[in-house]
Amino acid sequence: MESNHRAALQKAYLFQDIGDEEYACLISCLSPQIKCFSKNETLFFVGDLVEHIGIILSGTAFAYSEHIGGDRTIMSMLTPMKVFGEIIASTSIKQSPVTICAASNVTAAFIRYENVHSMCTAACMAHRVFIQNLLKVIGDKYFSLFERINILREKTLRLKIMAYLYSLRGGDERKTVTIPYTKTILADYLLANRSALSKELRKMENDGLITVNSRTIELLFIKR
Numbered sequence: 001m002e003s004n005h006r007a008a009l010q011k012a013y014l015f016q017d018i019g020d021e022e023y024a025c026l027i028s029c030l031s032p033q034i035k036c037f038s039k040n041e042t043l044f045f046v047g048d049l050v051e052h053i054g055i056i057l058s059g060t061a062f063a064y065s066e067h068i069g070g071d072r073t074i075m076s077m078l079t080p081m082k083v084f085g086e087i088i089a090s091t092s093i094k095q096s097p098v099t100i101c102a103a104s105n106v107t108a109a110f111i112r113y114e115n116v117h118s119m120c121t122a123a124c125m126a127h128r129v130f131i132q133n134l135l136k137v138i139g140d141k142y143f144s145l146f147e148r149i150n151i152l153r154e155k156t157l158r159l160k161i162m163a164y165l166y167s168l169r170g171g172d173e174r175k176t177v178t179i180p181y182t183k184t185i186l187a188d189y190l191l192a193n194r195s196a197l198s199k200e201l202r203k204m205e206n207d208g209l210i211t212v213n214s215r216t217i218e219l220l221f222i223k224r
Contacts, residue, residue, distance in 0.1 A: 001027070005034045008057045009109050012081045014133045022126035029127065030116070032109040037061075043100040043108065050088040050096050052110040053134075056080050059106035062185060063098040074189040076144070077103075077180055083137050089113035103181060152191060157200050160190050165210070165219055175222050179215040 001009075009015070009032060010023055018026060034057070037043055043061060044050065061078040075098050078084055088096055090113065116131065151163045164186075168177035179186060187194040204210045211218040 001032060001034055005057060005107070005109065008107075009055060012055050012083070013137060014055065014083060014130055016129075016133055018126045018129050026126040026130060030111045030130075032111045034107065034109055037102040037106040037108070039102055039104050041102050041106075043102065043106070044085075044096055046096055046099045048096045050085050050094050051114075052112050053086045053089055053116060054084045055109045055111070056082050056084070057107040057109055060103040060181065061100055061106050061108075062103055062181065063100045064188065065098050072188055073191060074185055077185075077189075079180060083134075086113075086134060087138060087141070103185065157190070157192050157196060158204060160192070161197070161200060161204065162209070162221060164190060165217060166222070169219075175219045177217055177219065179217065 006027065009027070015023055015026075032055075033052075037059075043054070046066070056078050058080055060080075061084075063075045063078065063084065064072045065075055066072045076084075078100070084100060085096075088094060116134065147167055151160055151167065154160045154163050165177055168179070183197055184194050187197040190197065201210070201212060205212050209221040211220060
């Protein structure tokens, strides 16, 4: 693995609280593979066998499910340092329920799942910390899914948009957020039509609820 990829991978949450020397030993044990994908290229399809944990090093991808009629639902966005495939790889079926597609050029690291649960001797403590971090990632995804459900259960598109924008604040006090992807993908995420989404955003701006500057949005509906 090239040094720049090794350095980028070390920034991932899975390697938090692992020192440089322990990290070097752990990487030798985990043997991650680096793969590059072009924009719109598929990382894996629904139904594919998933035996690796993936980590996005650069670029953005999204996971989606496709309906019989051809419509799709965005399940999650994968930005740098995001982990994917860890839950699927840990199941007995190991078949992906979603397709993951690159929204831009993507570089990702793939770690074979059996290398994760097979404890090594050279970096035993680091391996334990890695597994603890992995469990935290899985727990965080549970709450992220719960948050998504709360957004989609809102009765109107306006309320869905407001709930989504509010969630982008990440618990801090900022009133300006940046949407991490296009309106088309956002519309899929909110189970809405793209033109309806654009129209509602304009209405919200006219009503003094938000100010839109490309993907950056000021949340005027939040009162300090």
